[in-house]
Amino acid sequence: MGAFDFDVIQRALPFMWKGLQFSVQLTLVAMAGGIVLGTLLAMMRLSSHKLLNLPAAVYVNGIRSIPLVLVIFWFYFLVPLILQSVMGASSPVHVGAEKSALITFILFQAAYYSEIMRAGIQSVSRGQVSAAYALGLTYFQSMGQVVLPQAFRNMIPILLTQTIVLFQDTSLVYVLSITDLLGAAVKTAQRDGRLIEMYLFVALIYFILSYTLSELVKRLQTKVAVIR
Numbered sequence: 001m002g003a004f005d006f007d008v009i010q011r012a013l014p015f016m017w018k019g020l021q022f023s024v025q026l027t028l029v030a031m032a033g034g035i036v037l038g039t040l041l042a043m044m045r046l047s048s049h050k051l052l053n054l055p056a057a058v059y060v061n062g063i064r065s066i067p068l069v070l071v072i073f074w075f076y077f078l079v080p081l082i083l084q085s086v087m088g089a090s091s092p093v094h095v096g097a098e099k100s101a102l103i104t105f106i107l108f109q110a111a112y113y114s115e116i117m118r119a120g121i122q123s124v125s126r127g128q129v130s131a132a133y134a135l136g137l138t139y140f141q142s143m144g145q146v147v148l149p150q151a152f153r154n155m156i157p158i159l160l161t162q163t164i165v166l167f168q169d170t171s172l173v174y175v176l177s178i179t180d181l182l183g184a185a186v187k188t189a190q191r192d193g194r195l196i197e198m199y200l201f202v203a204l205i206y207f208i209l210s211y212t213l214s215e216l217v218k219r220l221q222t223k224v225a226v227i228r
Contacts, residue, residue, distance in 0.1 A: 005194050009201050012188040019184030020205070026102060026180065027167045033106035034166075035159065038113030043143055045118055056114070063111035069172050071108050076100040076176055097176040109166055116158050120151030157221035164213050168206060181205065 044056035063071070079100070080092035087093065124147045132142035152159075174183035182202055189198035 005197055008188070008192050008194045008197050012184070012192075012198065012201075015179075015188060016181065016184045016202070016205075019179050019181040022179065023167065023170045023181040026105060026170050026173070027163065029102060030105035030109050030166060030170075031163045034109030034113045035117075037106065037110035039117050039148070041110060041114035042117035042121060043140075045114065046121060047139075060111045060114050063108055064115075068104075068108055068169055069175060072101065072104050072172060072175065075104045075107075097173075097178050101173045101176060101178060105166070105170070109162070112162055113159065116155050116162060117151060120155035120158075121147055123154050124150045153224065156224060157217050160213070160217045160220070164210055164217070167213075168210060171206070 041056045041060060044052040045060065047053050076095070076097065080095055083089070083093035083095075084091065121143075128146055128150075129142055132146045137145065170180055171182040173180050174186055177183070179187065185198045185202035189195045192198075
C-alpha cells in the first residue's frame with residue numbers, strides 16, 4: 001500500500017462526480033421509460049389477441065436473449081444507417097452517443113420490466129378483474145384502475161432490484177466513450193497511469209451504492225409484506 005497514490009483519487013473526485021451524475025441520470029430515465037414501455041408490453045403479452053401477444057413476446061424474448069453491450073453497438077452504429085436509408089439522406093443520421101445509450105437502455109430494460117410487471121399483474125386475483133368487468137369497465141380501465149395499482153405495490157421491491165442492476169449496467173456505456181462513472185475512472189486512470197487506484201476506487205463506489213440500495217430494498221420488501 002506504500003505505493004498506493006491517494007492523491008490521484010482526490011484530484012479525480014470532481015470528474016468522478018460528474019460521471020456519477022450521468023450514471024444516475026441515465027438510470028432514472030431508463031427506469032421510468034422502461035417501466036412505462038414494459039407495462040405496455042406486459043399488457044400486450046397478457047392479451048388474448050395474437051396481434052398484440054405475439055409481437056410483444058417476440059420482442060421481449062428476443063431482447064432478453066441478446067447481450068446489452070451488443071444492443072448498444074447495434075443501435076449506435078446501425079440505426080444511423082437505417083435512418084439514412086429510410087429518410088434518403090446523403091450521409092448517416094447523427095444520433096449521438098448519449099442519446100443512443102439512453103434509447104438503448106429504455107428499450108432493453110423494458111423487456112425485463114415487462115416480465116416483472118406481467119408477474120405482478122398475474123398476482124392480482126382474477127376475481128377482482130371479473131368484478132371490474134361486471135361493473136362495466138373495459139380491459140384498459142380494469143388494468144389502470146384495479147389491477148396495475150396492486151401490481152405495482154406487489155412488484156416495487158423487484159422493480160427496485162432490477163433498477164440496481166440497471167445502475168450497474170450503465171457502466172457499459174464507456175464503450176461509446178461516454179463519461180459515466182466508470183468512463184471517468186478509465187479516463188483518469190489512463191491519463192495519470194494509475195490503473196489500480198482508480199479501478200479499485202470506482203469498484204468501491206459501485207459496491208457501496210449497490211449494497212446500500214439493496215439493504216433499503218430488503219427493508220421495503222419487509223414492510224410491503226407486512227402490509228399485504
